[in-house]
Amino acid sequence: MIITAKQYVEMSPLSFPLKLKSGYTITELVGECSGCGALLRDLRGEVKEYENCSDLRFAGFCQPCKTLVTCRFRRYRDGRFEEEHDGHWRILVKVTWWTRIEKLLFKLMGRIPWKS
Numbered sequence: 001m002i003i004t005a006k007q008y009v010e011m012s013p014l015s016f017p018l019k020l021k022s023g024y025t026i027t028e029l030v031g032e033c034s035g036c037g038a039l040l041r042d043l044r045g046e047v048k049e050y051e052n053c054s055d056l057r058f059a060g061f062c063q064p065c066k067t068l069v070t071c072r073f074r075r076y077r078d079g080r081f082e083e084e085h086d087g088h089w090r091i092l093v094k095v096t097w098w099t100r101i102e103k104l105l106f107k108l109m110g111r112i113p114w115k116s
């Protein structure tokens with residue numbers, strides 16, 4: 001997923017709890033930079049709801065790398081999580097323990113140099 005700095009600024013800050021129509025509630029979302037491991041600041045994003053899944057895309061800013069880091073994933077009604085990676089969807093988890101944890105930690109993969 002590629003987003004520009006302008007698109008990022010225009011996205012809303014995420015507010016919690018985030019109730020997905022696929023039947024899952026996220027109480028907190030933590031993004032970690034895949035480059036340096038720092039926690040991302042100012043997570044912003046949007047959710048699109050489809051019949052069989054919730055499509056969540058979000059981005060955060062890594063202060064040490066001065067980089068915008070993005071993530072997009074889908075949560076299906078059957079419990080699957082998939083993450084977009086280089087334009088393909090890959091299954092993250094298919095098991096039920098994900099439904100018990102509410103705090104999600106994502107290593108965000110898409111890295112976009114920050115241009116202001």
Ligand SMILES: [Zn+2]
Binds near residue numbers: 034062063065066
């Ligand atoms: Zn970083």
